Amino acid sequence: MYLALRELRHHRLRSLLIGGIVTLIAFMVLMLTGLTRGLAHDNAALLIETPATHFVTTRDSGGVFTRSFLTPDTVTRLQAVAGAQATPLAQSFATLSHGDQQLSGVLMGVQPGSFMNPAAQQGQPLSAGSTGAVVDESLREDGVTLGDTLTLKPGGETLQVIGFTRAARLNHQPVVFVTLQHWQTLNPRLQGTVNTVALNAQGEAAALAAQLPGVTVHTRAAALQELPGYREEQGSLIMIQVFLIVVAAFVLAVFFYVLTLQKTPQFGLLKAIGASTRTLAGSLVAQMMVLSVLAVTVAALVTLGAAALLPAGLPFTLTAPTVLGASALLVAVAALSSLLSLGSIARVDPLIAIGAST
Amino acid sequence: MTASLHTQPTPAQPHPSPSNPPTLSLRAVSRTYGDGDGTVTALHPTTLDVRPGELVAVSGPSGSGKSTFLALAGALLQPSTGQVLIAGQDVTALPAAALPAFRLKQLGFVLQSSNLIPYLTVREQLTLVTHLTGQDAHAGRTRADALLRTLGLGDRAGHYPAALSGGQRQRVAVARALMNDPQLILADEPTASLDGPRGREVVQMLAQQVRERGRAAVMVTHDDRVLDLCDRVLHIVDGRLN
Known part of the structure; x- marks a missing residue:
């Protein structure tokens, strides 16, 4: 942390820029999460919040209530x-x-x-x-x-x-x-x-019901997926979110990788003085963590603020556990993206610190 | 081949006593690169002792093997043959993973111009060393401030390297090398980017600290203007030290 924080503080503009990119991406991920959840609720709140654990339909309906x-x-x-x-x-x-x-x-x-x-x-x-x-x-x-x-x-x-x-x-x-x-x-x-019989039962009753001829027992989650249009609608939004998270991982990984390559002479010097690879790697991961935690926190606050300004008719649902989950995922992705740079830090030979001009 | 040591009159006291065990001892150390027909010998077998209180200059043209010599003496490179002993420890017998910690405790490096970390203040360049060794931050700060005062940098403690002159930067590098009170200081062309008077000033300071503290130092240089400040001058040509 000694080196990590001082470097971030000294290169303020650079830290702000990369932090800004991560904030924007995290903001988009959180907004889309809210819209995805909102659409899911608008489509099928009944099946999302129902006390039922299973739904029984005829076997030939494929789990679609209106065909059963x-x-x-x-x-x-x-x-x-x-x-x-x-x-x-x-x-x-x-x-x-x-x-x-x-x-x-x-x-x-x-x-x-x-x-x-x-x-x-x-x-x-x-x-x-x-x-x-x-x-x-x-x-x-x-x-x-x-x-x-x-x-x-x-x-x-x-x-x-x-x-x-x-x-x-x-x-x-x-x-x-x-x-x-x-x-x-x-x-x-x-x-x-x-059309269906709802069960509010753990395994045993559901298993017994499944033994009746001509019927199939679906879990609540499976019945939700069979709802016409539900899977397609959620699928496209989730795909966008996955893409955004992958993009965030790449942006962070490449940014820190390029910085690491540029700082090779500096790492050589630090290693010659006696800094271990572990210290330097820890410093990089610490920078990544500080930047991403701050950026995701700002994004979460901005998202909550923006959610309050959205028109009432727009389906948007964002709960604290969802925000925390998505934020944790983004921070974890940031930590993973530092792996690319850790390899090049490990490969820096302290020998490059001497005789650079000869 | 064993290098014959060419000794110059020693200008300063205390005179290194031959009875002191050497701080740096190279025993028939050589280094070759490549194998088979393409073998290049960067350093022919060399034997050398550097004792406490002694500043030894190694001078030679570019590509003569100076850097290889310094890398071997600084536990940055393992020799092809022979042994390197620093403060009594055979560093060729240490596992590679133990070398950074060894360098951190026993060695001080003064390197060429781009020698300081750009985002640390002068004081932080020094306290970085105590931070890396895991010592108490307050004691490190006190020691750093004392060293900076000794080296005439007391009023520069809060500056970043970009705000310093070349001579000041090299003095900070000397202070940093002294921070962990190392047994051996290795300097790689410390005067490379400095004019004559500034270069002399830095080497003078290094020599003074080495003698006062009873530490050993090896300086690789091709700057003839500072050789008279050293206790011994060795010449290296085509990987042969004499």
């Missing part, structure tokens, strides 16, 4: 295996009119007493025999308020909004929860089938 139709018989057998840890869910897409506004949503039938029944943030949760709807809070932005009436198109059935819940989005649309019984009267064509 479980008969009442199968549901009964699943519930016989898993008891209250299993609850059926039915899903259909709906167009709702609210005044002269047309809204899209996912109409979802849940059993009122089950663990999948959404908690109401405002208003009342669904209860047995209820004909109202608990809807996602994002509908508030469309002007929906408690007690409003939503009309299902084109049939004209009406649903009264009795409560708002959070984290209920699926396929980039707000979820409108109704009781399963009500859902089935609204969707008579489906003849009592449901």
Whole structure:
């Protein structure tokens, strides 16, 4: 640290420039992380924050809920295996009119007493025999308020909004929860089938459920990946982030490598005096760490500031653990990128310190 | 071939006593490069003793083997044959990994012009040595300031090398070489970038410190103007010292 800090301080402009590049890259990585998480939430908050651990679908559906139709018989057998840890869910897409506004949503039938029944943030949760709807809070932005009436198109059935819940989005649309019984009267064509059965169970019940004929049990994470468009959307954003991190690693590695090559005579002198390779390598790693920790810290603060300025409709989600995780990854990448220079420090021969001009 | 040592009258006291064990002892040391037909002998077998309190100059033209000689004496290069003893320790028997620590404790180097670390102040150039040996920072600072005062650099302690004259820089280099109180000081063309009076000043200072502290020093130079300040002058031509 003796040499590391003094050198950074003496070459202020150089330190600021490289620190600035790392800050900008870290800022981009953090912003993109926020957007990636935000889009994931906008797409499928329901599956990200659900208490369910597994979802059962028919084997031929490939895990896509809208392609899976479980008969009442199968549901009964699943519930016989898993008891209250299993609850059926039915899903259909709906167009709702609210005044002269047309809204899209996912109409979802849940059993009122089950663990999948959404908690109401405002208003009342669904209860047995209820004909109202608990809807996602994002509908508030469309002007929906408690007690409003939503009309299902084109049939004209009406649903009264009795409560708002959070984290209920699926396929980039707000979820409108109704009781399963009500859902089935609204969707008579489906003849009592449901799309999936959610399990809130560790290994054993899930393993037993998987033994039933014609069904597949998916973990929550696997079901999320099967959601149409989810993997593609996340994939492209994650690829950009990976590229940025690789670019950050290269910029740092090359920058410090060039500096190291330029400083070869200096390293020769220090080695002749008696500095060990370990001391000099430690000095370089310390510089890398000081620069990257400072740069990532600044980037994290700027990101948190920028997040507060983003328009409300932009899907952006960034939690402290995510920021810390991404920052730690960037610092680790910086540490790794010093390896390139460590080799050339080790190869410097103190002999070059003498007779340089002869 | 054994070098015959050409001794000049010693101008200063205390006179190195022949009974003192030598600080630097080269025993039939040679160095060759390459193998087979392409073998080049940089230094023919050389035997030399340098005793405490003695400043020995090694003078010769470019490419005569001066640098090889200094590298061997400074434990920077292992000889092809023979033994190098510094302060009683056979450095040819030390593992390569132990050499930096040995140099740090026993040797002081004064090198050519680009000799200082650009981002350290004059005082820090010196305290770097105590930092590397892991000694107490406060004691190092006190010692550095005392050395700088002795060498007339007391008012330059906070300056960076870029703000110093060439002569001042070489005096800082001498101070740094003395910082760890080494047994042996090795100087490589310390006057290379200096004019006559400045060069003499630096060598005079080096000679004075060597004698006062009872340390040994070897200076490689082709600057004839400073040879009279040395206790002995050896000439090296085509890798042969005499």
